[in-house]
Amino acid sequence: MPELPEVETIRRELEPLVCGKTFAPPILHMPSTIEYPEPEDFSGLLAGNTIVNLGRRGKYLLFNLDRGILAVHLRMTGNLVYTASGLPPGERFLRVSLPFAGGSALHYSDMRRFGRLWLVSGPDELEEKVLKRIGPDILEEVDLDKFVALLGKRQRSRLKALLLDQGFAAGMGNIYTDECLFRCGLHPRRQVSSLSRKEAEELYRSVKSVLADGIEHGGTTFRDYRNASGALGDFQSRLAVYGRLGETCPCGTPIEKTREAGRGTYFCPRCQK
DNA sequence: AGCACCACCTGTGGGC
C-alpha cells in the first residue's frame, strides 16, 4: 500500500498526537507481526517507553523512544490508526494494539499480514536489524550530486527496476515510479547508461516533484490506504498514468500497461522514450 | 550485477 508519501503523511499526522506519550503493555492479536525481538520480549521492552519524536526512512516509520526505536513497515495493506478512546477502529484485520498510559492507543491492522514491527535498542541496532539493505531516503538524503553518483554505480539497471530498488534509494514504490517516469518522459525500460546529463537531472527533479505532490495531497488511496485518522488520500485523482490503461494521455495516445521488474507498469508510448 | 520467478496473505474484479 504505502510508498514514501503515504508513510510521511501518517508520520506528520501521528507525531503531534503521540509525542510524549508512554506505551502501556501492547496486545499482540497476531504475534508473528513482530519481526524483532521475540514477541514475548517485545511486549516487556516496549511498555514504559516514551515517544520522543517520529522519523522515517524510505517506507519505514520510526518511533524514536527514550530507550530505543520502534520501526513499522506497512508493506501492502498495513494501516496504523490512532484512537483517543483507545478502542480499536473495529476492523477485521487488527494485528497489534499499542495502548498508551492515559487511555489512547495506536492500532495496527493489516489484511494481507505482510507488514512488520521491530523494537531495537538504538540507531546501531536499527541499521543492523532493520535497515541493513536500505539506501538513503530519496526525498531527504539525496541531492542532485548524490543522485548522479548513485546512478553511476548502476549503469546497467533499467529505470523502473532501479527506482523500485530500496537499496539504491529508499521510498519510491510502484505508483510514484510510474508517475515519475511519465513526468520526465523516460521509458521504464531505459537503461541508466543511456541517460544524458540533462535526462538524469530531469529524472531527479521528477522524483522530487512527484513525491512532494503526493505528500501535499495526503498520499494516494488506490485501494486500501488510509491515513492515521482513517481518511482517504487525495492524490489518486491526479495520477497521470497509473491505473489508467486505455485512457488518453494529453498527447492523444492511449496509456499502455506492461510488466517491468515484476510489476504492473503504466506509461505513454509516445511521451516516454 | 541484474533479472525472472516464487513465496508470503487476503480480497476483488473481470471474463466466461
Add this chain to the structure above:
DNA sequence: TGCCCACAGGTGGTGC
C-alpha cells in the same frame, strides 16, 4: 449467478 484466474501500493530468497 457463480467460478476461476489474475492481480494488488512490498520485499526477501533462489537460481540463472
